[in-house]
Amino acid sequence: MATAAPRRRTPAALKRYNEKRRFDVTSEPRGEAAARSQGDAFVVQQHDATRMHYDFRLELDGVLLSWAVPKGPSLSPDDKRLAVQTEDHPIAYRNFEGNIPHGEYGGGPVIVWDRGRWKPEGDARAALKKGHLTFSLDGEKLKGRYSLVRTRTGSGAGPKQGPKSQWLLFKRSDEYVRSGPAAEITQREPNSVISGRTVKQVGEALSGKRRTTAASVPTRTAKAKAPTKAAAKQAGKASKLPSLSSIEPQLATLVDRPPSTGRWVYEIKYDGYRMLARLDRGKVQLRSRNQLDWTRTFPGIAAALSKLDVASAILDGEVCYVTADGRSSFQDLQRVLPRGGGEIRADQQKQLVFYVFDVLHHDGVDVRDEPLVDRKLRLKILLGKKPPWPLVYSDHIEGDGDTVLTQACASGLEGLIAKRRDAAYHSGRSADWLKLKCHRRQEFVIVGYTASQARTGFRSLLLGVREAKALRYCGKVGTGFDQALLEDIGARLQKLVTDEPAVSDPPRMRGVIWVKPQLVCEVEYTEVTRDGALRHPSFQGLREDKPARQVKREKAVPVAAIEKEEDMHATASEAGKPRRTKVEASPDRPRKQSSARSGDVVEIGGVRISHADRVMDEASGVTKRELAEYHELVGPLLLPYARKRPIALVRCPQGDAQQCFFQKHKLPGLGDEVKKARIAGNEVIYVESQRGILELVQFNAIEIHGWGATMDAPDKPDWIVIDLDPDTALEFSDVVEAALEVRDNLDRIGLASFVKTTGGKGLHVVVPLEPHAGWDSVKGFAQAIASAMAEQQPDRYVANMSKAKRKGRIFIDYLRNGQGATAVLPYSPRARPGATIAMPVEWKDIRRIDPKEFTVRSAERWLKKRKRDPWAELLTTRQRLPDLD
DNA sequence: GAGTCCA
DNA sequence: TGGACTCAACGCTTG
DNA sequence: CAAGCG
Ligand SMILES: [Mn+2]
Ligand SMILES: [Mn+2]
Numbered sequence: 001m002a003t004a005a006p007r008r009r010t011p012a013a014l015k016r017y018n019e020k021r022r023f024d025v026t027s028e029p030r031g032e033a034a035a036r037s038q039g040d041a042f043v044v045q046q047h048d049a050t051r052m053h054y055d056f057r058l059e060l061d062g063v064l065l066s067w068a069v070p071k072g073p074s075l076s077p078d079d080k081r082l083a084v085q086t087e088d089h090p091i092a093y094r095n096f097e098g099n100i101p102h103g104e105y106g107g108g109p110v111i112v113w114d115r116g117r118w119k120p121e122g123d124a125r126a127a128l129k130k131g132h133l134t135f136s137l138d139g140e141k142l143k144g145r146y147s148l149v150r151t152r153t154g155s156g157a158g159p160k161q162g163p164k165s166q167w168l169l170f171k172r173s174d175e176y177v178r179s180g181p182a183a184e185i186t187q188r189e190p191n192s193v194i195s196g197r198t199v200k201q202v203g204e205a206l207s208g209k210r211r212t213t214a215a216s217v218p219t220r221t222a223k224a225k226a227p228t229k230a231a232a233k234q235a236g237k238a239s240k241l242p243s244l245s246s247i248e249p250q251l252a253t254l255v256d257r258p259p260s261t262g263r264w265v266y267e268i269k270y271d272g273y274r275m276l277a278r279l280d281r282g283k284v285q286l287r288s289r290n291q292l293d294w295t296r297t298f299p300g301i302a303a304a305l306s307k308l309d310v311a312s313a314i315l316d317g318e319v320c321y322v323t324a325d326g327r328s329s330f331q332d333l334q335r336v337l338p339r340g341g342g343e344i345r346a347d348q349q350k351q352l353v354f355y356v357f358d359v360l361h362h363d364g365v366d367v368r369d370e371p372l373v374d375r376k377l378r379l380k381i382l383l384g385k386k387p388p389w390p391l392v393y394s395d396h397i398e399g400d401g402d403t404v405l406t407q408a409c410a411s412g413l414e415g416l417i418a419k420r421r422d423a424a425y426h427s428g429r430s431a432d433w434l435k436l437k438c439h440r441r442q443e444f445v446i447v448g449y450t451a452s453q454a455r456t457g458f459r460s461l462l463l464g465v466r467e468a469k470a471l472r473y474c475g476k477v478g479t480g481f482d483q484a485l486l487e488d489i490g491a492r493l494q495k496l497v498t499d500e501p502a503v504s505d506p507p508r509m510r511g512v513i514w515v516k517p518q519l520v521c522e523v524e525y526t527e528v529t530r531d532g533a534l535r536h537p538s539f540q541g542l543r544e545d546k547p548a549r550q551v552k553r554e555k556a557v558p559v560a561a562i563e564k565e566e567d568m569h570a571t572a573s574e575a576g577k578p579r580r581t582k583v584e585a586s587p588d589r590p591r592k593q594s595s596a597r598s599g600d601v602v603e604i605g606g607v608r609i610s611h612a613d614r615v616m617d618e619a620s621g622v623t624k625r626e627l628a629e630y631h632e633l634v635g636p637l638l639l640p641y642a643r644k645r646p647i648a649l650v651r652c653p654q655g656d657a658q659q660c661f662f663q664k665h666k667l668p669g670l671g672d673e674v675k676k677a678r679i680a681g682n683e684v685i686y687v688e689s690q691r692g693i694l695e696l697v698q699f700n701a702i703e704i705h706g707w708g709a710t711m712d713a714p715d716k717p718d719w720i721v722i723d724l725d726p727d728t729a730l731e732f733s734d735v736v737e738a739a740l741e742v743r744d745n746l747d748r749i750g751l752a753s754f755v756k757t758t759g760g761k762g763l764h765v766v767v768p769l770e771p772h773a774g775w776d777s778v779k780g781f782a783q784a785i786a787s788a789m790a791e792q793q794p795d796r797y798v799a800n801m802s803k804a805k806r807k808g809r810i811f812i813d814y815l816r817n818g819q820g821a822t823a824v825l826p827y828s829p830r831a832r833p834g835a836t837i838a839m840p841v842e843w844k845d846i847r848r849i850d851p852k853e854f855t856v857r858s859a860e861r862w863l864k865k866r867k868r869d870p871w872a873e874l875l876t877t878r879q880r881l882p883d884l885d
Numbered sequence: 886g887a888g889t890c891c892a
Numbered sequence: 893t894g895g896a897c898t899c900a901a902c903g904c905t906t907g
Numbered sequence: 908c909a910a911g912c913g
Binding site: 084166254478479480481482483524526535536537538539648649651653661662663664665667682699800801802815818819820821 | 895896897898899900901902903904905906907
């Protein structure tokens with residue numbers, strides 16, 4: 001939208017701002033020195049551009065000084081937030097909220113997240129120049145003292161702005177300081193102070209994508225719109241009504257966050273028994289996933305189904321016990337189910353609801369191939385405007401997954417099922433249906449622990465929460481700790497041991513060690529069980545800042561739950577348990593063959609290898625067994641280099657196509673032949689035998705990387721690795737020429753070198769050394785070589801690891817040569833498609849080989865073919881770094 | 886892969 | 893017993 | 908400080 005031409009003079013300071021914007025496209029205000037401000041305004045705008053950030057702006061001398069703060073302000077002095085200074089903005093900008101069009105500079109929604117007045121301590125202009133400004137804010141959210149400290153001054157003076165100057169924004173101590181989650185004010189108070197909207201909502205408003213619910217679909221009558229049998233027949237889909245035992249329901253895959261692409265609808269996740277219903281001319285049958293017949297157990301549901309106005313149908317849904325507050329409770333459902341079948345007591349029948357969410361077959365037509373939303377419309381019509389109680393149509397909503405989930409969780413739901421809007425009904429588990437769980441987190445007092453025989457530190461922490469006067473026990477948490485935490489917390493707890501349980505209701509358990517209730521931790525969980533224990537608890541961290549007495553339950557426990565708990569202890573009621581066991585024990589579906597066989601345990605090289613048929617490399621199909629056999633073959637070749645050398649592993653439990661991770665410490669369960677030791681305070685692992693290597697394979701280690709030194713002299717490197725990492729655009733032959741050049745340079749200073757492939761396009765040039773020099777000199781030497789080459793031929797080499805600068809060049813990575821740094825060992829397999837390996841080769845052959853041809857499977861052939869070990873002299877070469885004067 | 890909790 | 897949950901590195905460089 | 912890198 002065009003605005004009237006400015007009359008007022010535009011300050012030079014705003015020139016850059018105006019240059020970047022096209023005011024006929026964006027609704028941002030034009031840069032004009034604005035009136036009606038007292039000269040001390042501040043504003044924080046949340047801006048969902050390419051990257052989410054907060055624009056922190058202080059008014060000074062007629063403009064808004066601006067910083068982009070990626071993480072936004074914090075209320076804790078411990079959180080120093082990077083603030084990149086950006087161009088000055090006109091003062092009118094402080095009220096801007098809306099959408100900057102895509103493609104425009106800084107495109108994306110903006111909200112005014114906070115605003116108010118600010119006041120510098122001392123002379124603001126001098127402080128800015130100095131790079132250290134302290135001030136106080138009086139906004140709606142941010143209050144009190146803050147500082148901006150410059151850490152790097154930008155060279156952005158010229159027309160081509162260089163790197164911008166960088167600052168740190170952080171809270172100074174005063175009464176407004178908060179710590180822990182409370183400090184994350186951007187999370188706790190995400191809404192605009194002007195409109196109350198979130199930045200996402202502003203973004204959605206623009207795109208005109210309105211959230212729609214299925215309820216807004218115009219109601220049609222069955223006669224008018226429901227696809228008729230005749231029409232369906234024409235489509236060739238008419239079919240006989242199948243039996244329930246022939247149908248396996250569609251299942252959802254648990255994921256940790258809503259999908260970001262594709263069209264999805266969201267339904268409530270119910271906590272009950274999944275049930276298929278079959279209606280055939282008034283005759284009803286209800287069946288659960290384990291093929292038990294429940295028709296007689298739920299007569300009310302069966303009766304309601306028989307009243308539906310259809311000749312035949314198969315419906316899918318969930319039978320739930322609905323509590324007074326309207327939630328479905330699996331535990332209550334279990335409780336009321338009669339032992340050994342039979343009908344449910346009448347007074348409990350009325351708590352039961354059958355939520356119906358799908359239709360598979362309708363009046364002689366198999367509708368499973370219809371898109372989900374069509375099936376649901378069909379279902380809605382089928383059930384009628386007022387479905388006979390206790391049938392309920394399970395509605396869905398469309399919209400942004402994050403938003404829907406947040407709202408669902410806030411309203412107390414257990415979670416959501418996301419379903420692909422247009423997908424057909426597919427039996428079994430797939431990614432068309434996703435299970436999204438709400439997670440709750442809360443602080444608890446640690447009131448005790450149990451000891452572990454298997455790991456260091458402790459087995460689990462006993463948690464308590466303040467309720468009225470007393471501390472109430474609320475279960476254990478045993479996961480979420482890393483090694484360090486296990487040791488640290490374990491040591492602290494030992495100092496707090498006491499005989500007296502701090503909780504008023506100590507559980508009767510063996511092996512509990514009580515501690516004084518002083519430590520506070522945060523725990524995430526999915527729900528609180530009926531007797532007050534946490535379900536699926538996981539440790540999130542210690543809360544060092546919080547006194548134990550402040551820890552209270554955020555939401556009151558329903559009184560009923562506590563009463564019931566006492567009931568249970570008194571009567572030891574086990575109602576429902578046998579049934580539950582039975583339900584849970586039956587397999588939910590035929591397992592995939594790969595994991596079904598427990599028989600694929602083999603022994604290779606004297607080491608037990610489980611899941612031997614697991615595919616470790618998708619591309620080639622190489623299995624764990626083949627990997628172990630490979631190591632049996634190359635053990636004698638690899639071991640001289642791997643022996644007593646601190647190593648790091650790349651482990652890929654689900655194969656190399658999935659998530660792999662690094663490991664450099666010993667874990668419980670790793671075999672005895674994997675040794676550990678301490679070097680300079682850090683734990684390292686190493687092996688001395690082929691058995692040790694095979695034990696790594698059993699842990700799904702694919703790659704083995706090693707230090708540049710051995711345990712014999714961990715401070716004195718015994719080789720240098722010059723690692724050549726090409727830009728993806730380059731060919732292997734380019735890397736070969738580089739390697740030869742490195743070799744020649746080394747030759748010239750009298751150092752012999754060897755070369756190996758690395759499984760990809762890269763090469764390693766290895767210079768054996770007598771262990772004589774320290775890490776710093778060795779790394780310094782490697783860097784000198786890298787820098788010299790990069791300097792002489794900047795178009796071919798870089799000595800800087802930034803990928804951006806690598807374009808069309810080779811990164812000469814000298815950083816493999818520091819203490820603790822690792823490089824892949826010769827003969828190590830690589831976790832990449834094809835199961836390639838790192839292979840030593842002769843310099844004279846290097847131009848003729850293709851590194852992709854050396855694989856776990858082809859290794860034997862190549863090894864037979866070669867005349868001699870290309871690295872035969874490496875271990876006997878005695879050479880030292882030259883004196884570099 | 887293994888340790889942990891809970892139903 | 894089985895599902896769910898979690899962990900399994902790290903130091904250096906660069907922006 | 909935080910992200911990127913290997
Ligand atoms: Mn911005
Ligand atoms: Mn490399």
